[in-house]
Amino acid sequence: MRSEQSYTLESISQIVDGNLIGNTDVKIQSISIDSRSLYLPEETVFFAITGERHDGHHYIADLYQKGVRAFVINSSFDRAEEFPEANFIVVGNTLNALQKLAAKHRSQFNYPVIGITGSNGKTIVKEWLNQIVQTSFQPVRSPKSYNSQVGVPLSVWNLNSNARLGIFEAGISQAGEMENLAKIIKPTIGVFTHLGEAHLENFEDKQHLLNEKIKLFSTCEKVVYCSDDPMVVTTFVLSMEAKQEQYTWARNKHAFFRILKESIEGNQTRIEYKTGRLVNEFVIPFTDRASVDNAITTYVTALVLNLDYRFVNAEMPKLEPIAMRMEIKEGFGNCTLINDYYNSDLGSLEIAVDLMNRQQTDKKKCIILSDIYQSGYTEKRLYRAVAKLISKNKIDRIIGIGEKLSKHANMFDPHAVFYPNTNLFLSHFDRSKFKDEVILIKGARDFHFERISNALQYKAHRTVLEVDLNAMIHNLNYFRSLLKPQTKLTVMVKAFSYGSGSVEIANLLQYHRVDYLAVAIADEGVELRNAGVHVPIIVMNPEAHSFETMIEYKLEPEIYNLKILEEFQRALKKNVVKNYPIHIKFDTGMHRMGFLQEDQEELISHLKNNDHFYIRSVFSHLAGADEIQHDDYTKHQIELFKQWSKQVCKHFTYPIDRHILNSAGIERFADAQFEMVRLGIGLYGISAVHQDKLMNVSTLKTTISQIKTITKENTIGYGRKGVLQKDTRIGIIPIGYADGFSRKLSNGVGKVMVNGKLCPVVGNVCMDMSMIDLSNTKASEGDTVVIFGDNYPVSLMAQQLDTIPYEILTTVSRRVKRIYLQE
Numbered sequence: 001m002r003s004e005q006s007y008t009l010e011s012i013s014q015i016v017d018g019n020l021i022g023n024t025d026v027k028i029q030s031i032s033i034d035s036r037s038l039y040l041p042e043e044t045v046f047f048a049i050t051g052e053r054h055d056g057h058h059y060i061a062d063l064y065q066k067g068v069r070a071f072v073i074n075s076s077f078d079r080a081e082e083f084p085e086a087n088f089i090v091v092g093n094t095l096n097a098l099q100k101l102a103a104k105h106r107s108q109f110n111y112p113v114i115g116i117t118g119s120n121g122k123t124i125v126k127e128w129l130n131q132i133v134q135t136s137f138q139p140v141r142s143p144k145s146y147n148s149q150v151g152v153p154l155s156v157w158n159l160n161s162n163a164r165l166g167i168f169e170a171g172i173s174q175a176g177e178m179e180n181l182a183k184i185i186k187p188t189i190g191v192f193t194h195l196g197e198a199h200l201e202n203f204e205d206k207q208h209l210l211n212e213k214i215k216l217f218s219t220c221e222k223v224v225y226c227s228d229d230p231m232v233v234t235t236f237v238l239s240m241e242a243k244q245e246q247y248t249w250a251r252n253k254h255a256f257f258r259i260l261k262e263s264i265e266g267n268q269t270r271i272e273y274k275t276g277r278l279v280n281e282f283v284i285p286f287t288d289r290a291s292v293d294n295a296i297t298t299y300v301t302a303l304v305l306n307l308d309y310r311f312v313n314a315e316m317p318k319l320e321p322i323a324m325r326m327e328i329k330e331g332f333g334n335c336t337l338i339n340d341y342y343n344s345d346l347g348s349l350e351i352a353v354d355l356m357n358r359q360q361t362d363k364k365k366c367i368i369l370s371d372i373y374q375s376g377y378t379e380k381r382l383y384r385a386v387a388k389l390i391s392k393n394k395i396d397r398i399i400g401i402g403e404k405l406s407k408h409a410n411m412f413d414p415h416a417v418f419y420p421n422t423n424l425f426l427s428h429f430d431r432s433k434f435k436d437e438v439i440l441i442k443g444a445r446d447f448h449f450e451r452i453s454n455a456l457q458y459k460a461h462r463t464v465l466e467v468d469l470n471a472m473i474h475n476l477n478y479f480r481s482l483l484k485p486q487t488k489l490t491v492m493v494k495a496f497s498y499g500s501g502s503v504e505i506a507n508l509l510q511y512h513r514v515d516y517l518a519v520a521i522a523d524e525g526v527e528l529r530n531a532g533v534h535v536p537i538i539v540m541n542p543e544a545h546s547f548e549t550m551i552e553y554k555l556e557p558e559i560y561n562l563k564i565l566e567e568f569q570r571a572l573k574k575n576v577v578k579n580y581p582i583h584i585k586f587d588t589g590m591h592r593m594g595f596l597q598e599d600q601e602e603l604i605s606h607l608k609n610n611d612h613f614y615i616r617s618v619f620s621h622l623a624g625a626d627e628i629q630h631d632d633y634t635k636h637q638i639e640l641f642k643q644w645s646k647q648v649c650k651h652f653t654y655p656i657d658r659h660i661l662n663s664a665g666i667e668r669f670a671d672a673q674f675e676m677v678r679l680g681i682g683l684y685g686i687s688a689v690h691q692d693k694l695m696n697v698s699t700l701k702t703t704i705s706q707i708k709t710i711t712k713e714n715t716i717g718y719g720r721k722g723v724l725q726k727d728t729r730i731g732i733i734p735i736g737y738a739d740g741f742s743r744k745l746s747n748g749v750g751k752v753m754v755n756g757k758l759c760p761v762v763g764n765v766c767m768d769m770s771m772i773d774l775s776n777t778k779a780s781e782g783d784t785v786v787i788f789g790d791n792y793p794v795s796l797m798a799q800q801l802d803t804i805p806y807e808i809l810t811t812v813s814r815r816v817k818r819i820y821l822q823e
């Protein structure tokens, strides 16, 4: 994050109570905590944050090489001499230092600052408020949902002297955290959105969570909250001081802002209210309860900012849904599209460019960018900063759209092209000019860049599989939390990453620093290598004919018998390769592939007497780790594995990793981690033990193509199997067995979800289409149909089909487009 203002290293050192070794005059404008996203190294200070299983100090060498010369480090770091040109500020705790610097930065601004917290709705209220107050206040706000112990300091760093308001969100996951955030944000106006059941894990109960959350408000002159929940009111009344003004809203009871009536009119809700002597109303373009609540909170906060209610009334109908997530899609000409067209400011541009950098490295980078809306900069300085960001990130092609951007064209690469508006760009548009590129489509809402994205993407088959990458990382972190800090992690990306995609998932996992990836066959590994994935890859089913390819692409085979060992050795010999890593598989009871104990002596003598390969790991696979009834068997397998690996490893002087646990094993047999584990289905959101700890990753959905009412006794579809007992509204959906929607779901066996209601399949599933009974719901054509997803878990569909989620996920056909969502 970059600030408008610069600090010398000397002043930073004083602010954070550090000990400066190096040049005191170095000027700093940007702060970074992540070595992977960096763009102005010479003006950046890197805070080496240490977490439970992450240590920023490990990346200092990398950053130094990229040109960073200022680091805030812990006193335990003892490699400073290796970086002769670097300047170090030594502190006791780097996270505290970051927070102190942000708090100091905050203290220089005297305009109002809004602090938002609550269980849900923080980001939405923040963004809506921003939409409404943008022109009056030029606010600085948290990018995306940066609301954590590191997200808040980074957000606050953007405060500058041209803005007249700050809007920041604060989120906590355990007691004690809010005090830190409150010191950094020091809000003058507090907004509490909602108290719910989310994120209760680390708190005694809801009251405890609430008590912690409202610590954000101790400096507030005014607070806004809904007083319908008695626990919330009581807590606020008891903990606020008399001089802190409380602006409550409530339904049908006394409050500062009393809701009199809410009426749904088509896609809108009309909200009538009374405040003081004013009786008035406003309209919002949403009908669901959460949106209505968030809109009211936003409205009341706007009044607290002294905005005229007539102005706010005019703005409310324009509120837009908040898509905080960027989409990654496949486009024409082997392009990858990254869509991010809901806001456009420097912070979010930086985040989007960072995401682009993480995609396939073999493709060229292209950015289609609109004018930037960012307060705190003169126009010239703003576009100079944008141009700098783009040139630092080595973007191959730049297309600028907007009058302001065009005006500053001379700041950009001479090959960049500019158009004054989206229409003109589209009228010159030629799809064949886009090939093998990663295209970031980044624009403010009013540029309507969705039109550009539509022109570049496949005319989408309306059936898509949405893959939520944030949910996947949540699941990854959950499984990591079960591991000892030193345990290594292999993630299984075989079978198209359990149906969710190959390169996209591998890239993400590489970014999150998993130790190994594992694929089933060599081709899957080649695809990843071709896309620039460089982490070690194990091939679980190596076949002799692909050995040369594997050597060429540095793919490491699972070796499961002597024959394959000898064949692989021959391939290594032929290619004059020495010391190649291999992974030895033991069969301890799965009775699939693997050496048996009787092969052991021969295996050892074979391995000892050659220098073509070395054993990187020995492993085995559990047959029933997810089921209690097999626990004795599982323990027996683990015991056997321990003995055999000991007998093998003792013949070698180098370290050999051992691993036996799959996802269920990680959750249930913590003592058998050895040096490594292999995570599969858990990453994709399925657990045999703690389903509630995981987030859903994949949602298969489509839309209703057509609706018709068919009278009773008629039949639906092939073979005339669907005989109607009554007149029935039938929906036709564009998904069939060729998409992975099994024909076994025919005739009521399968159900899909439309507007929250389950609708059975009528008649036989066809190749590309199916028919569903809409009697339970008021659906219209174009409505979304969830085949499985967030509120309708894939495990239910697995039950309908008498199979397991693995099979459902891996049989969604490749013609169904995958869309990746990321915050």
Ligand SMILES: *Cc1c(COP(=O)(O)O)cnc(C)c1O
Binding pocket: 492, 540, 621, 661, 662, 663, 664, 678, 679, 680, 681, 682
């Ligand atoms: C697929 C696979 C795994 C992962 O299993 P999950 O049950 O999906 O966690 C682990 N090890 C081997 C050898 C596998 O083939």
